[in-house]
Amino acid sequence: MTTRPTLRGSFGMSASTHWLATATVQSVLERGGTAVDAAVAGGFVLQVVEPHLNGPGGDLVAMFAPRGSDPRVICGQGAAPAGATRERFADFDSVPGAGALAAAAPGATTTWLWLLAEHGTWELADVLDYAIHYAETGFPALARLRGTIAAVESLFREHWPASAALWLQEGDTFTNPDWARTLRLLRDAGGDTREARIEAARRVWQEGEVAEAMAAAAAVPHRHSDGRDHAGVLTAADIAAFRPALEEPMTLDFRGTTVAKPGTWSQGPVLLHALAMLDRLPHLDPSTAEGAHTVVEVLKLALADREGFYGDGRGFTPSGDRAALVGERSAGYRVSEGGYVPPLELDGPPQDGSTTFAGSGEPTVARDGATRGDTCHLDVVDRWGTMVSATPSGGWLQSSPTVPGYGFCLGTRLQMTWLDPASPAALTPGLRPRTTLSPTLLLRDGEAVGALGTPGGDQQDQWQLLYLLRTLVLGMSPQEAIDAPALHTTAMPGSFWPRTWTPHGVVAERRLGPAVLDGLRARGHEVVDAGPWSLGRLSVVTRDPRTGELGAAANPRGAQGYAAGR
Template sequence: MTASTHWLATAASQAVLERGGNAFDAAVAGGFVLQVVEPHLNGPGGDLVGLFHAAADREPRVLMGQGPAPAAATIEHFRGEGLELVPGAGALAAAVPGAVDAWLILLRDYGTWELADVLAYAIGFARDGHPLLASAAATIARVADLFTESWPTSAALWLRDGRPPQAGDLHRNPALADMYDGLVAAGTGAADRIARIEAARTEWKTGLVARAASAFVATPHRHATGGDHAGVITASDFAAFSAGYDEPLVCRFRGRTIVKPGAWTQGPVLLQALGILDGFPDEALDPGTADGAHLVLEALKLALADRDAYFGDGVDVADLLDPAYLAERRDLIGTDASVEWRPGSTRGREPHRPPLRTDAGPAAAGTGEPTVARSGQTRGDTCHIDVVDRWGNIVAVTPSGGWLQSSPTIPELGFALGTRLQMAWLDEDSPAALRPGFRPRTTLSPTLVMSGDRADIALGTPGGDQQDQWQLPFLLRVLVGGWNAQAAIDAPTLHTTAMIDSFWPRTWTPAGAVVEDRIGDDVIAALTARGHAVTRAGDWALGRISAVGVDRDRGTVWAAANPRGAQGYAAGR
């Protein structure tokens, strides 16, 4: 079974499974297709975080595809450029791209297929064309003036006779297809499948991509701040980085084990929120009721405050998951909405307190990661794919970054670099400070759920700061309410904006709550009466969860996908 945020990625992955490939072959094929068909949501210049449990492995693992800050990306350099925050768009905000290398090592270590066969789907869509999504066309329209006035290489790729394309137009990207072909060609003459993949990795890190990207971004260009800056990433930064694996964090909730990536992501937020809510009875945890929605919002505020005070690359957050600490946090939840930013204090550590900026107002309802329109702000997002196979391999991967609107298109490559460094602070005392060689704390956060010693659910969603927030109501409905996965995805959901936005311009909205209208006027009225500053998002606006799983009692597998936007798809046999 496969589920993803785009039907063509699901189709490619399922085709691999039908032809005998395993879940890892399928996920990699679908992942590269996502780079082509959701270019406003991810690309080769971006990053990814994955979770998987291989049938042959005793424990689940984290697939780490988040590249670090380049060697010259120092706080001093950014301050010298007159900046107080890392810009939300422009190559100065580029971390070392990690997604391609991560897909390649997953294929090398756990797949069975040749790279040429896995990449054939993405190469075909890039060279022969794919129908442009309505959301992609809308994104291009929003940044068309920026492309025309300041980013001519992006205009050349994405505009047609100087005008934005229409939804459904066939879009081709021959430079991107050539780049993928170059990875395959690098392995010509290599001794075996693994050697051919290793040759592709070397080509990615030391060949055309590294040379072209570093040379191109050295020319100053427009950034989200409205100023012009040069990028600092170099070919040696590409060569120095390798994707890899990481140990997950876990918690117990209602007899199941929830698996997340560590504090270099926002993953522990979900573990904390579940730990806080675990102390309430089942009947109080229905997100579709006023009481349940209130508890979800308040638990998330507490967990997100801890994220912004403590999380970062190399930070140990085990004390934040201690049951006694979570019980203290649980006791802070009252009957009314909290309006303060309330991180905890544990093990003698005092929380770091970033600035609380409220001047820009709340983010647009239902959106995730911000990018740029001219010198202002629009919103971007990310994508997701889940696969489970007949042998019991199960994988969830959330790729993002390298959006077409992130920074100017590199013409020889057909893609742009990402802007993940915007999540780092220009403050030496922050646990998420900008530091060369350190990973910026990412919002990418897939999830596994285990029964006993095996993972039997894999899920995730786009959404930036909302990723774990939207997964929480889903898990409460499935693990507490007994809902099936598709019903839980379809159900109206919500999230809080009363946290420090992970993305430029890093704002905070006290008491902010965004809800889908289908949750009901009575629930919305009750939340408002409790002091929540409620924004109605529309009936079908929040969340893009997909999921796959194993029903061990029936000996079957299942998949579920998000109906919002009529874009995600689940398929299987």
């Protein structure tokens, strides 16, 4: 039984975390645009309608599979600024979770522009018109957006006046006229050809008026999540230096399907590592007590290796060898052999983040199961079979003060770095902070057959793992797999400030049932009941290479994500 059908068609399919982004993507397809044109238009709309979950000053990771060509990873993750040295953070225990000191070079907007220029066909003006419309005429102020703003209202009023001026709006519809004006600056930058016009927009963003405004805003001391006022270290030179990267994915063959992921500058290999271990184990149904326990224990091992080995420029080969460590009871935090060990009191009490600063961290699922939001995601497949799966994030309205007059703020991805130089993810100027953004492509015989992803920080690959087990092993349809009850482990150091964790922690939807939840507890897991429908915002598009039939499905939780197509 599902909440809605898996959509089927032959012309084009779209799915995302917000219905306005899905409608935008489908509109572009209907007007003759490609999957790339549609994804870029939808990405700019997501910046407008989910400003608490992503923004222009944030970052972006995408998977791209042109029909007939090899899949590629698109890295829109900016590097640490030149001034983000360990010496600058000498009197910090960790990089703050909110404030411009945590800002990496903004990557999202430049990457969307690059993708359109290099692989799209539409004019920039046509692509941006959708986002300009919603920023200027208004978009629904849904409950999660209003709740996020309410949580940071006192911070805005007392310390971030530009944010207060923009976001303390009344009513059910919000506008962002400053961002509409900024988009027009990009749209009207000029040029003799389509590519020249996009390049002119990029220069305005990275080297001109907008870049100067970002650097000036970062330099003004303001309140950070450590309770002190600091100036950021991001400069105009850091902003100008960013360029998107096109990379080969890491892959793993699992049950007849090739799973493709970003590399170790993301957490993408966690999914591959977990699948490699599960391929050697029984009990792969996460809706049973045995299967849920197996999945959780495998994820603990994969996430421990993430902390031990993953970082920009680091090598790691997922394998199934660690499957032998999965026992019949819950293990604690599984330290990687020969890898970095995070500076946690591994046998101590849970670190519950009760003193979290209002604007800090990623707005994702808390250790108690409470949903504070997540990030964003969209998937698209066009009639020619090209697929794009994109997870934009960062630059949330609660990340740092709004850049006055421009309608957006800087990101805080540096909070995911460690200040311990021994860590593979140590803060290092010029290196990308390891990100949790982790879209997925699925291939058979070299052809893309699926694109999927979800918001959720540390949970992104955990929830995608459940989807793959349910579709590739258990034979569920995409919508059935998305609707099925979810769970994830919190028994690892969180990627976001203040790096909370729970020994033996599992957060699970109540719909898994007493037999599963009690079975996990009997095996030593600390289970938090997250309610019936709270975990995951997964979306997916599919293509059958034998028939050309397209499909799409999206998460019903929160009544915000939708799929569309024909």
